[in-house]
Amino acid sequence: MSVESGAESLAIEAVGLRKVFVDPRRGAVEALCGLDLDCRRGEIYGLLGPNGAGKTTTLRVLATLLAPTSGTARVDGIDVATDPLEVRRRIGFLSGTTGLYPRLSPRETLSYFGRLHGLEPEELQRRTEAILDRFGMREYADARCESLSTGQRQRVSIARAVLHDPPVLILDEPTTGLDVLASSAMIEFIESRRAAGTCVLFSTHVLSEAERLCDRIGVIFRGRLLAAGTLPELSQRTGKRWLADVFLELVRRGGPDPASASSAGEGGGAS
Amino acid sequence: MTGSGRSAEPSLFAATLLVARKELVTSFRDRQTTLYTLVLPIVLYPFLFWCMIQASLFLEGRREHTETRLGLAARESDLVPPGLAESLARDPHAVNQAGASIQGSEPRADPAHGELNSLSVLPLRAPLSLGEACAWLARRTGSRPASAAIEEPDAVLYLSPAEDGGRGRAEVFYDSSSTRSRIALARVQSRMPVFVRDLRARAAAEVDPNVGALEPFRRDPPRNVAPQPAMGAYILSYILPLLFVIMAVMGAFFPAVDLTCGERERKTAETTLLLPVPRTAVHLGKILAVCAAALIATGLNLSALALSAEHLLRMLPANSTVQVDVPVRALLQVAPLLLLFAFFVSSVLTGVAALARTFKEGQALLGPVQILFVLPALAGALPGVQLTPLLASIPVVNVVLCFRGLLRGEPMPLEYGITAASLGALSIAAIGLSLWTLSREALLVSGSESSWRDLLGILRSPGSTR
């Protein structure tokens, strides 16, 4: 389905992703069961789903932190399984579990990760300064991260993720735990990336954010994509007006019966 | 202070027990903790003991099969008594063993692998000056192959004359930095007395057929009148108190850090502080939990150690002469003291750990504190130190010495009383201290890591309400 739309316009493309974990008590657990996903360049794609639906696993597979059990995923045209290093060069990844070094200052953090990305010293210097200004981090650029507030730390994390100007940004619940000011700054930042032609894939369970930001929304539940499309498309499909209702309706349809869920998922992918 | 007016609320004591139980249950729910406190000692000690047995067997086999060479030299050749070389080359103990194993198939020391404890004596070199004899034992020069010149001895026996012309001195030159030389020395030292005895006997027999008249008297082996169980208790009295202190301190270490800094790291500290019971109860409960965990760990470690040691003694028939019983009575007598001591250790460690913010920091803080506990215990384990009323008031030393005395069955009611009183008083002081540190407000508000200055700041900051 994604072939005819042209590979070069797709920033993220996942086909039939499966991921099985083995839990010593529960046995094999299927976190993803054949998930398809495609995001275009310059598009903001929101991944919605309840806790444990597989959002984080999907994003981690795309960020090469996890290898898919089966299925393929390409980021910026590169297969995550065959060349993970190249994929990592092209993404900025941010999640609740990507921490900061408490004993490094923001400036040192940026220069450290910039060097890991292979930026030249002058270039690194230029970008660091630009980003410090852009995120308003000047006043605490040389304080240790352990002394920063949660919002300040989040900004450092974002700066860390976009320092190398990646064509694809993968954000796992970027606004969780932030206050109104910090999360609106976050939202503004995500919006600003659209203009730069970056593909932003982010997961959230704050529906208003998704409504406001996303070009397209994917609803994920029990390891499957139940539906994907623009908000009007989704409301049309479900016959509901508000995203919250759309979401509930999709989950209700997809929930109890896995068979119907898979058909809904395929329908979503095709639309 | 929260209301004691409502009857439904638990008393301080009940609340303390409640907190302690919850802390214990949660720590032992952690699979890792269970694994390391329960399973590890049971497996580790037998394994270590096994390693030690195998290593000692290996070393013994090696030592016995090491071939050594002795150079024999003298200022004058007539200083050397006849038969010396032959006698030194023979292992006096091997005769008995061969005699014992004759009814077996054949002598085991086959020529292919050399004989046991061999000390081949090189041809006599005489006359030789002292300096030349010394030089014969040429210092190996680093790259010397093991079996180089056959003429090269591992030790040199040099006989020099006295002023009246008779034999004056017998010196063994050896090189303390060479394994073979040390072994050669040990062999010469063990064989020479046998030769001397035979020599005298022979000389006496020539003069007077009444053999043995030269020995003025016989020395019987010293007779130990201590009963066997007492011997076991005596050995235990040096080991057990020290082990107890070390294990109690190590056992309290992790729970102390885990229940204070660990809780802060897991971000449950505030939840705990908001419990509707007096904060004293919470802290006391924690100390109790630490104490209980320490005692469990100590008990398990000591039992595992005892079991493996017993297993070891059974495997080694040579050591079966010492009988070590479990000193039940002494243990019962000393149990109150040990409990008090464990409580004292737990409250000190918890109090100190409470100053740290992270697990890591807590560990770094407690390391030196551990040493403070173990060093006095080492001092107390020395012979010659006796429990006086003064020493009985010094913590750690008093427990070790009191434990030691009780194991040996020495009655010491006064010292016991002073020890108990001193431990009790110190425990209360330590609890007071740890309550005080745990209730510092600054602990709640400071960042994730701190400097020494912050630490002092915490101590100076006002305490929060109980």
Place this chain on the structure above:
Amino acid sequence: MRPRPGVRAFRAVLAAELLLLLRDRRALLLAVVLPTLLFPLIFLGQRWLEGASRRAMEQRTVRVACDLDGLESAERLVELLREEAPIEVLRVDASRLRVIDSGGTVSPQEREEVGRLAGGADGVLLVARRVGGEPPVALRLYFDGVNDTALQARRRADRALDAFQTELRARRAEEKIGRDPARGLELSAVDVASAADAGGALLGRILPLLAVIVLLSGGSYVALSAFAGEREAGTLETLLVQPAPAAAVVAAKFTAVLIAGLLTLLLNAGSVLLCLRAGLGSIPGSFVGVGAPAGAEGPAGLAVGAARLLGGSLVFLPAAVLLCALLCLVCGRARTFREGQFTLLPLMLVCLVPAGLASQDVDLDWLLAALPLAGPALALRDVLRGDLRLPVAAWMFAANTAWAGIALWHLARTLDTERLVQSEGGEEEIAQRSVQSRYALRWAWVAVFLVYVLGGTLQAWNLPWGIFMTLWLLLPPLALLSVRGTAGRAKESLTRALSLVRPRLAHALGAVLIAPALSTLARIVFDWQRSVLPLPSHLEQGDLLEGLTGLGLPMRLFLLALSPALCEELFFRGALLSGLRRDLGAVRCIAWQALIFGAAHSSIYRFVPTALLGMVLTALTLRGRSLFPAILLHATYNGLLLLEVDRPGLCWLAVPGLLLLTLAKPASEVRD
């Protein structure tokens, strides 16, 4: 030219790790500086305490009661005793004790009488007794072995007795034969080692132990924060989404650990050396070992040249790399800081055993040189005492570099993101593929442990019954417990999982035919082993099977040939192999079987022969897909060794045997 990405990442991560380490001042202080300052304190304290203890013992007034009736020159002995001041010498009458005296064991009456005469438990009693024959008088010392004062009294009385005996002997010899034939044969040991060699030898005894402790404790802090700590803080995940190869990240972290460990070692060893050189303390006498005069301490000022210290650091380098790699492995596997911390103590204890060899009187040879840690520890000692043989040292260096390489290779694979990210969820995905073998191996280690502890205890209690119970009551239940899980997961019947299927006749025959050759091989191996791993003589004398000689031959064949064949095969080639072969290839199965079957016999002397047997039996079972040929071979092999059948001619039977085994198809293929 721009450096390659791996190199770039390595540099960046290493710089960051070192910076983080330096930033953590308190940890640095506590982990590096404090121990360095602690050594002088410990040395001083130990010296002071031991001195105080010894002085207290020496100043204690002891009591020696004597009844020297009938002893020649008894007054002289009393005089010599009085010289051992402070001492109280009493003359008593021990005639009642002489009557009581009863052979080997001490009777309560005797104990009471000694106590009465010696004036309580603090004193010792010296009694001369008339005995028949020559010499006519026997001197006996009674003492209370559980009393420190009595032990001190005994020590002093022994000294006086030694002097008395020597004096009297010489006098007697002169009286009786005019001269003492053994005059001038009292040995005095003269150490010809140069100060540098002697000092180096002493230092070499403690430095390897110190190095292991310090490297592990000094490196542990960095290793814990670089692996487990980062994982806990989430920064490891941040790091792993960067385009840096995981191997480069691991290498950088390892290098940081190595640097920290070596730095700590340098500071600590320097502190110890300075303390020793300044005469602040001395190496405890217990490290001095055989040969030296009893109770000797090391020289106070140690003169060890810089060149030797440098050489020592060089030969110990592979061990340092290995230790740091092990440290990183342990910390990399740990999920949290705490978990890593827990495993450090066992790691240290286990590493101390081979390093402790350096403080024993054992020479570095080709075998020891190849062992990890033991080789470098001995080489370090030899360099310090100026005694290192270069070819062995080169071999040691090569072998230990290989060990370190293996550890590093494993380490490079620890930062597996799958495992790291799933830290809360439990087992990794790889576990799905090898769950059967892991499970079987876990049971196998449990069996090895139980056989050692329970079996050893039972066999020490009663050898035949112990062997019987270990084989029949311990192993089969373990085999059933273990295979139940394997069969359940594979949905097979128990007999099928245990390979209890009818074998092909050709395989059974082949197995029996190769047994003589195998037993001959075992003899050769055992003979060869005795040249590198000599048995101590008391073990050779007290043969393992001595306790069984009372049994008849059929009983011995049952206990030592038939029972092991049935029960051991059921567990090892049945249950264990059943789990292993589902996940691992033939080579790995055979390697694991060799290791575990060898370990189960819990003796270094039996390891090589049993491991070899385990390999053959595993290959046989894998080939025939039935347990019975292995049982047959095992029984025949043990039987041949027991009957001491040693006919090289029978070895030729192996040729048709091997042909049968290779040509005939496996059992299950026939059935299918």
